Amino acid sequence: MSRTATVVREPGMPLLLRVVYFFLFGWYATGVWINVAWFLVATVIGLPAGLWLLNRVPQVLTLQPYRHVIVTSDGTAQAGGLPQRPWLGRALYFLLIGWWASLIWCNVAWALSLTVIGLPPAIWMFNRTPAITTLMRS
Numbered sequence: 231m232s233r234t235a236t237v238v239r240e241p242g243m244p245l246l247l248r249v250v251y252f253f254l255f256g257w258y259a260t261g262v263w264i265n266v267a268w269f270l271v272a273t274v275i276g277l278p279a280g281l282w283l284l285n286r287v288p289q290v291l292t293l294q295p296y297r298h299v300i301v302t303s304d305g306t307a308q309a310g311g312l313p314q315r316p317w318l319g320r321a322l323y324f325l326l327i328g329w330w331a332s333l334i335w336c337n338v339a340w341a342l343s344l345t346v347i348g349l350p351p352a353i354w355m356f357n358r359t360p361a362i363t364t365l366m367r368s
Contacts, residue, residue, distance in 0.1 A: 243293045252292050257343055260291045260356075264336040271329050271363075284332060284363050288356045291343065312367040320365045332363040 243251075263283060270280030288294040314320070339355035342348030360366035 243295075248293045256291045256293070257340075260287060260343065261337075261340050263287060263290045264333075264340055268329075268333045268336070271332070281363065284336070285360050285366075287336065287359050288353065291356055292353065294353075294357075314367055315365050324364050328363045328365070332359060335359065335362045 264287060267280045267283035267287075270276030270283065272280075335355060336359055339352045339359075342355070343352035357368075360368060
């Protein structure tokens with residue numbers, strides 16, 4: 231018997247605090263965060279830590295609350311109420327495409343985040359980073 235999964239969301243910070251954080255710290259820290267994460271992803275031993283860092287890029291950029299992935303009692307993972315694709319397919323995608331595509335994707339998004347007009351698409355791109363890296367649904 232399986233039960234339905236729920237997505238747990240942390241309470242958000244006030245918008246003004248998030249804006250101030252972005253301009254004082256977030257834009258710079260995100261560039262460093264992305265490249266450290268990608269370096270860890272490129273190593274076998276650092277892969278779990280690198281993926282953990284990549285999944286939290288929007289949180290580092292703007293203090294956006296992190297969306298947790300829930301594993302149901304039957305062993306399937308869900309994020310945002312959507313069931314995840316099979317593990318093997320996601321692993322193959324990551325090995326062939328995700329590890330290098332996420333580096334390009336994140337650095338383009340970071341460059342966009344440095345401009346006022348590019349900030350909305352950059353935040354959208356950062357929110358999609360887990361999907362680009364491992365086909366994670368949210």
